[in-house]
Amino acid sequence: MSKTTADSPAETPRADSSADEQDLGAAGSQLSTAPVETAMPGSFGGSRRPGLTGWLAWTGREVLGWARWMWRQLTSMRVALMLLFLLSLGAVPGSLIPQSGTDALKVSEFQDAHRTLGPIYQKLGLFHVYGSAWFGAIYVLLFVSLIGCIIPRTWQFVGQLRGRPPGAPKRLNRLPAYATWRTAAAPEEVREAALATLRKRRFRAHVAGDAVAAEKGYLRETGNLLFHLALIVMLIAFAWGQLFKSEGDKLIIEGDGFSNTLTQYDDFKSGNLFSDDDLVPFSFNLKSFTGTYERTGPNRGTPRTYQADITYSLGAYGKAEKHTIKVNEPLEIGDSKVYLVSHGYAPVVTVRDGKGNVVFHQAVPMLPIDSNVTSQGAIKVLDGYKNAQGVAEQLGFAALFVPTYAKGSGTMFSQYPGLDYPVLNVTGYHGDLGVNSGIPQNVYQLDTKNLKQFKTAKGAILKSQLLPGETMKLPNGAGSITFDKQIKEWAGFQVVQQPGTDWALAGALTAILGLAGSLFIQRRRVWVRATTGDDGVTVVEMAGLGRSESAKLPEELGDLAALVHDRAPTKTDDDPTSDDDPKTPVSDADTHDSDSGVEPPVPAEGAEK
Numbered sequence: 001m002s003k004t005t006a007d008s009p010a011e012t013p014r015a016d017s018s019a020d021e022q023d024l025g026a027a028g029s030q031l032s033t034a035p036v037e038t039a040m041p042g043s044f045g046g047s048r049r050p051g052l053t054g055w056l057a058w059t060g061r062e063v064l065g066w067a068r069w070m071w072r073q074l075t076s077m078r079v080a081l082m083l084l085f086l087l088s089l090g091a092v093p094g095s096l097i098p099q100s101g102t103d104a105l106k107v108s109e110f111q112d113a114h115r116t117l118g119p120i121y122q123k124l125g126l127f128h129v130y131g132s133a134w135f136g137a138i139y140v141l142l143f144v145s146l147i148g149c150i151i152p153r154t155w156q157f158v159g160q161l162r163g164r165p166p167g168a169p170k171r172l173n174r175l176p177a178y179a180t181w182r183t184a185a186a187p188e189e190v191r192e193a194a195l196a197t198l199r200k201r202r203f204r205a206h207v208a209g210d211a212v213a214a215e216k217g218y219l220r221e222t223g224n225l226l227f228h229l230a231l232i233v234m235l236i237a238f239a240w241g242q243l244f245k246s247e248g249d250k251l252i253i254e255g256d257g258f259s260n261t262l263t264q265y266d267d268f269k270s271g272n273l274f275s276d277d278d279l280v281p282f283s284f285n286l287k288s289f290t291g292t293y294e295r296t297g298p299n300r301g302t303p304r305t306y307q308a309d310i311t312y313s314l315g316a317y318g319k320a321e322k323h324t325i326k327v328n329e330p331l332e333i334g335d336s337k338v339y340l341v342s343h344g345y346a347p348v349v350t351v352r353d354g355k356g357n358v359v360f361h362q363a364v365p366m367l368p369i370d371s372n373v374t375s376q377g378a379i380k381v382l383d384g385y386k387n388a389q390g391v392a393e394q395l396g397f398a399a400l401f402v403p404t405y406a407k408g409s410g411t412m413f414s415q416y417p418g419l420d421y422p423v424l425n426v427t428g429y430h431g432d433l434g435v436n437s438g439i440p441q442n443v444y445q446l447d448t449k450n451l452k453q454f455k456t457a458k459g460a461i462l463k464s465q466l467l468p469g470e471t472m473k474l475p476n477g478a479g480s481i482t483f484d485k486q487i488k489e490w491a492g493f494q495v496v497q498q499p500g501t502d503w504a505l506a507g508a509l510t511a512i513l514g515l516a517g518s519l520f521i522q523r524r525r526v527w528v529r530a531t532t533g534d535d536g537v538t539v540v541e542m543a544g545l546g547r548s549e550s551a552k553l554p555e556e557l558g559d560l561a562a563l564v565h566d567r568a569p570t571k572t573d574d575d576p577t578s579d580d581d582p583k584t585p586v587s588d589a590d591t592h593d594s595d596s597g598v599e600p601p602v603p604a605e606g607a608e609k
Contacts, residue, residue: 044069074141075148083142090138094129097121101128101269130242131272143235150228157221165204168211168527172543175527177557179542185568187538190530193567194542197560198526211529220547223517230511237500237507244278245498246270253346253363253490257285260336260495280334280497284312284323289489291343293417301372301417308340308491325493335497342492344368344375347401347424348484351381354477359384359395363488366401367444372414375401378446379426379481380433387430388477394433396446397481400425405465412465424483427463428454428474454478523547526560530568537571540564 044065048058073079098106107127111118125132172178183190191212198205198214205214248265250258258264260282292305307326313319314333325331331338344366351360359381366375381395404416405423412425429451434441441447454462454474464472466483473480524546533539542564544557 071148074145080142080145080149083138083145086138087135087142090129090135093126097126097129099128099130101131139235139239143232146228146232146235150225150232153228154225157225160221161218164206164208165213165215165525167208167213168529168543172527172529172541175543175545177544177554179557179561181540181565181570182533182537183540183565183568184571185538187530187532190538190540190564190568191528194528194530194564197563197567198528201560201563203526210531211527214526214528215524216526217521217523217547219517220521220523221518223514223521226514227511227518228514230507230514233507234504234511237504241271241498241500241504243271243273244500246274246278246496247498248495249341249492250495251342251365251490251492252286253365254286254288254488257283258493259283265495278497280314280336281316282312282314282318282333282336284310284331284338286310286491289343289491291417291489303417306340306343308493330496335499337496339494339496340491341494342368344373344490344492345401345403345419345422346488346490347399347422348486348488349379349397349424350482350484351379351385351395351397351479352482353385353479354388359479363486363490364399365444365490366399370414371417373403373417374412374414377401377444380435380443380446382433382435385479393430394435395479396429396433396448396451397426398429398446419487422468422487424466425463426466426472426481426483427461428472428481430454430478522550522552524553524556526557528564538568540568 044062046058046061048054098110100107111122114121121127125134129135169175173180185193187210191207191210194212195205195207198212201216203214203216204218205212207213246268247270248268250264250266252258260279262268262276262279287309289308290305291303291307294300294302294304307324309322309324310331311320311322312331312333313321323331325338325340327340330340346363346365348363349360350358353359360379364377364379366377368375377399379395379397379399383394385393385395387393400412401422401424402412402414403418403422404414404420406413406415407421412423429446429448431451434447434450456462456475462472462475464470466472468483468485468487471480471482524544526542526544529541531539542557542561544553546553
């Protein structure tokens with residue numbers, strides 16, 4: 001008995017199948033620049049030689065191998081998705097838990113109300129999520145992952161653009177889309193016709209041996225790279241904006257002004273790298289505030305006009321210019337934007353001592369507590385007041401203001417946000433307001449700890465509901481308080497300076513554009529082979545291969561085959577071997593799998609971000 005050789009019939013089919021798979025794998029190579037996923041390795045060090053030198057060499061190979069493997073994992077889709085998920089998950093506490101950078105008062109209230117969770121949240125950095133070490137670590141890892149992915153993919157894609165599509169596989173009928181026919185035209189004529197047709201359809205085509213190789217759809221990978229670049233731009237813009245941002249609030253009464261300095265703000269917060277020199281030098285005065293509201297219907301009380309008329313100037317000697325700030329229509333000065341965010345009333349109040357001397361006369365802003373602008377505030381007389389005995393004291397009045405009082409209701413709740421029937425309710429105190437203690441206090445609230453309440457001769461609490469022009473006298477010759485007929489309005493402004501927003505917007509738009517390109521554009525290759533058969537008739541074969549299976553590929557191949565067929569028509573003679581339909585190329589796009597019995601190989605693709 002003779003031994004079976006490699007050329008024996010039992011081994012030939014397996015060898016042919018392996019060769020075909022390698023051939024088709026080469027045809028589908030480099031359809032993507034995505035990095036290839038690598039399995040968990042065993043050891044990179046290999047065999048270790050005895051002695052210290054061998055141990056050092058083995059350790060070096062092991063460390064270098066593991067470092068490379070970890071880098072590949074960091075730039076893989078799996079890890080990138082995990083980092084994106086962790087980043088979005090980490091942002092959840094920033095929305096649900098009060099943040100010290102946004103509202104320190106709410107953080108303090110939360111800690112007082114939750115004695116157990118408060119210290120835990122503090123240690124975990126949940127009160128300052130976006131500035132915590134763990135959120136920054138996720139952010140940096142995601143940034144490095146994108147950088148590590150985009151650079152090699154870009155160079156690989158540039159190499160593909162500079163190269164040419166690979167030559168045709170030996171067996172085109174194994175590709176997903178396939179068509180063939182016989183023609184009387186010479187093979188050279190068919191290849192020239194195919195080359196011209198493919199180039200006209202914007203394929204990159206060239207003649208490779210007995211076939212024309214063409215490729216199209218490079219914009220898919222371009223869109224993918226643009227998407228990654230846009231994400232990097234967005235991350236940089238977000239980080240830049242957080243580090244150099246500033247945000248301040250200021251309440252301004254009609255007739256008053258504001259200068260963009262830190263001492264002028266009621267509340268101010270900024271990024272870690274922000275400095276006072278970054279503030280844009282400008283100032284403005286609030287000339288008037290206009291607010292109108294719906295009078296009737298289900299939308300009664302809804303604002304119709306909500307605007308602040310100002311005059312502003314840039315720098316110390318800038319020319320004054322008029323401008324109107326509306327909701328969502330801010331004033332833009334340099335890198336700063338001035339938004340109109342709130343509105344209320346500031347009734348003008350006059351306080352006199354027992355001798356009739358004016359010790360206080362100004363508009364007092366009241367803070368709204370409901371949609372109809374029912375407002376509360378505090379009137380504080382700090383200096384210049386002496387009681388009937390000539391002793392210096394401080395006065396304080398707890399005030400409640402309603403722009404439209406409901407007659408006969410007895411309740412201090414406004415029925416409408418407009419000034420239809422304004423009423424000011426005041427309750428007086430005297431003593432020490434505590435402003436000289438050095439402890440900050442809310443200017444809109446009255447600390448009654450060291451104050452005594454004024455009372456009537458019968459011992460009742462002294463309080464009164466005043467109409468414009470009315471006066472409440474204090475007992476025992478202590479003076480009086482008058483609600484003047486003038487009622488001013490105030491507007492709350494927010495001055496925001498956040499660089500990088502334009503870059504973030506450009507990155508977001510580019511990311512959408514790139515993602516659309518990577519999703520809707522298919523990268524595919526087409527081969528046209530023209531050879532002379534045994535009977536001297538030219539056999540034309542056309543096949544297409546896409547990066548992913550798509551119903552459009554056979555349709556496109558059919559259109560291309562029809563165009564080539566017009567220039568190299570089917571041979572019409574009595575040859576029994578010719579096709580049943582002599583005028584139409586035969587397409588095997590839907591039948592080649594069952595004919596060959598082998599699924600066409602899919603090009604190996606790594607995880608793509």
